[in-house]
Amino acid sequence: MRPRNQVIFNLVEEWGAKAKGLGVQYVAHAITAAGVATCLGESLAGGGMEPKTHPDQEYWRKVKSPDDAGIDLAAIARIEIDCTLLPCAGGNDGCLLIVPFLVQQAGFGDLPLRIFSHRYEGGDISKPKRYFDCRSASPRGELKRLFAVNGSWDWAAP
Numbered sequence: 001m002r003p004r005n006q007v008i009f010n011l012v013e014e015w016g017a018k019a020k021g022l023g024v025q026y027v028a029h030a031i032t033a034a035g036v037a038t039c040l041g042e043s044l045a046g047g048g049m050e051p052k053t054h055p056d057q058e059y060w061r062k063v064k065s066p067d068d069a070g071i072d073l074a075a076i077a078r079i080e081i082d083c084t085l086l087p088c089a090g091g092n093d094g095c096l097l098i099v100p101f102l103v104q105q106a107g108f109g110d111l112p113l114r115i116f117s118h119r120y121e122g123g124d125i126s127k128p129k130r131y132f133d134c135r136s137a138s139p140r141g142e143l144k145r146l147f148a149v150n151g152s153w154d155w156a157a158p
Helices: 006-012 017-022 055-062 095-108 140-148
Strands: 024-032 037-039 044-046 076-083 112-117 130-135
Touching: 006 024, 006 037, 006 076, 024 055, 044 055, 055 095, 076 095, 095 140, 130 140
Parallel strands: 076 112
Antiparallel strands: 024 037, 024 044, 024 076, 112 130
16 A cells, blocks of 8 residues: 555546546656655656657656755655556666666666556556556666566555
């Protein structure tokens, strides 16, 4: 169960099946050890055909630094990423492999990442909302391994 951080919950609660007409949505929050969430940039929606035009990659090309988000890098325990779907994992330019690199390029260094999807993967009800943990400096092979063992999630009761 994912803790119901109200800042995140209020922003992303409708990103499941109800939001199909909005395209793929994406946002990231820095989470402190005390559980305080700071949004790192405006949420994006899109659906480009090429991975470089997916909101995952576009988001991190717009996020400039922890300072721009108003958070001290040392205070960040992890970054939680919410997206309509899990990152695309095909090829060397897929979001699974590129986004952690872009997180580092934006000045966040090697931080734990927790990536959540909000829609049944592939429209298959037997594959509920998924998540996986990795680090922004995880090698490509490790990212692929962690992605392959993703688990299901839901919000904890308020």
